[in-house]
Amino acid sequence: MIDIKSKKLLKTTFIYAIGSFGSKLLNFVLLPFYSYYLTKEEYGYYDIVLTTISLLVPLVTLQLSDSIFRWLVTSEKKNKEQSFVLSNALMVILFNIMIVSLVFLIIREVVTIQYFFLIYSLLVMSSIYPVIQQVARGLSKNKLYASSGIIFSLALLLTNIIFLFALKLSIKGLLIASVLSYFISTLYLIMRLKLYNVFNVKYISFSLIKELLGYSSPLILNTMSWWLIVSANKYLVLYFLGKETLGIYSFANKFPGLLLMVNSIFILAWQESLIVNFNKADRSQFFSKVFNYLISVQFSVTAFLILISEMMIKYLVSNSFYSSWKYMPILYLGVAFSTLSSFYGAIYLGSKDTKGSLKTSLFGGIINISVGLILIKPFGLYGVAISNLISFIALFLFRGINTKKYVQLFIVKERLISLLIIIIISLSVAYLNNIFISILTILVLTVYTSINNRELLARIINKIKKRIYGVS
Structure with a gap:
């Protein structure tokens, strides 16, 4: 056994x-090129942007990606039950993204941040992509999960070649490449999973939302605590x-x-x-x-x-x-x-x-x-x-x-x-x-x-x- x-x-x-x-190896392969195309200060700034985004992602998603996976992987594979879970979780995430967007617009009026729109876009896309990946995992579509990673890697390689190496856009090029790679991979998953057919407002249940958030809420602080370590x-x-x-x-x-x-x-x-x-x-x-x-x-x-x-x-x-x-x-x-x-x-x-x-x-x-x-x-x-x-x-x-x-x-x-x-x-x-x-x-x-x-x-x-x- x-x-x-x-x-x-x-x-x-x-x-x-x-x-x-593929994406991990690609990041490793591209690292030497980054050392030639970016100064130490530029690389430091780019990394602190990614570090800050990694802190904010659990606040955007409320760690509902973990709830989605936990509920789907133990479900009895009934379409209605799965749609029930996904409709409630995705509705909360989309609503929270709207709130975060409003907060970002307010921040923009108060603080000047270089590459503001690109950083905001990267935050949103890097929040949505892992959530949809967890949907694929929870539905036991592991090969689809894997193929989305391959598409992300290819998109990242192509966009890096265009925006960083060819156009020499430095940090701006890296941000554009990342945003586009996440967008392409997310769109691929949504189309393959046909999530547009899954979401149904009739399935919204505040009792289930409370249950999903009850599971994920401690994980928000857990992820942020993990961020404190890493x-x-x-x-x-x-x-x-x-x-x-x-x-x-x-x-x-x-x-x-x-x-x-x-x-x-x-x-x-x-x-x-x-x-x-x-x-x-x-x-x-x-x-x-x-x-x-x-x-x-x-x-x-x-x-x-x-x-x-x-x-x-x-x-x-x-x-x-x-x-x-x-x-x-x-x-x-x-x-x-x-x-x-x-x-x-x-x-x-x-x-x-x-x-x-x-x-x-x-x-x-x-x-x-x-x-x-x-x-x-x-x-x-x-x-x-x-x-x-x-x-x-x-x-x-x-x-x-x-x-x-x-x-x-x-x-x-x-x-x-x-x-x-x-x-x-x-x-x-x-x-x-x-x-x-x-x-x-x-x-x-x-x-x-x-x-x-x-x-x-x-x-x-x-x-x-x-x-x-x-x-x-």
Whole structure:
């Protein structure tokens, strides 16, 4: 039974990867070009715009995307029931967008913001797109979800070529490219899902709206608390160290950010698998097996990325961003603990205890800001990166303890300790900045990782063979 669940989880992850990894990989490929077409100050400004939008999105959507997915994925696939949920959730979101638009118009009269209309458009489109994606997931149309990601990637590549590289519009070009990519992908999903046939005013129910908002409301603060952990430090950097230094820190974050986005593909699949299997008798055994695999993969990949941090920056990006590599090893480790925390976070969704998710995220956010304020002046960007790592470790430990009341996870402690030792060795070697020692360590790490994860690697290889050759 567990093998069947594991295979289904791998299949779902593979489908999500097709749609999501393209855009993540594209962002990574475009990063070196950004370093040549944008100054450090310009990149810092662009990143702070994206950071601010990521804070505002949950206020625009009221996190109803999570309610939509939670209700649809457990529905009995009756069209009327699905239309009932979608009509109520989408009506609330559209009404809230109207309110946000009015607020933005008022702000425009008071404050002068560069590229105001583009920033507003990006906020609206980056709010709507993930909501419609969650509709596709909730309706089990995972291949449609994946294809929308591919379309987004192609649109982003084409618009970047036109507006940034050809027309050289700098930040304005990046904003136009992002808005158009979201718009094209959203329109594609709406047409394929035929959402215009789903919405019905007759289905509006204030009792259901109250129920949906009751589930999603704690997740608004939870997402914003998560933002405190992931992104709030950028405002500290901007205030204490300036735009140029923010550009360096933002760039340093992009490489670990790629790992975080790739991990999010698995987390999406894991949330679905956990919710479906949450009430099964063997859930603890299944969840523990997946968690131990995740720990092994996360720390193995993190150790490898730590070792190649300097080489990646040296050979891929402009010299003006070279110093960003120094902070990447710490940020990579933070991403690993972030992903493990997200694994625990899915348990709150399965148990419908979104308040538990909120409390733990808020706890991590407070630690991040507090430690960041203490360390930023004496240690600069190192202090910011360390505060980020400490907050994710604290969140991981707190959630691990807090979720025991729902699911008991059994961690293979010997493997965890050995992996943490490897991380410490990798950090030490990385900061020695000796390419020969780094390459030797990478070779040893590759052998160890292959042996340690041989069962998982065999499953993945067999899965790929089946997809490509139709053989087992």
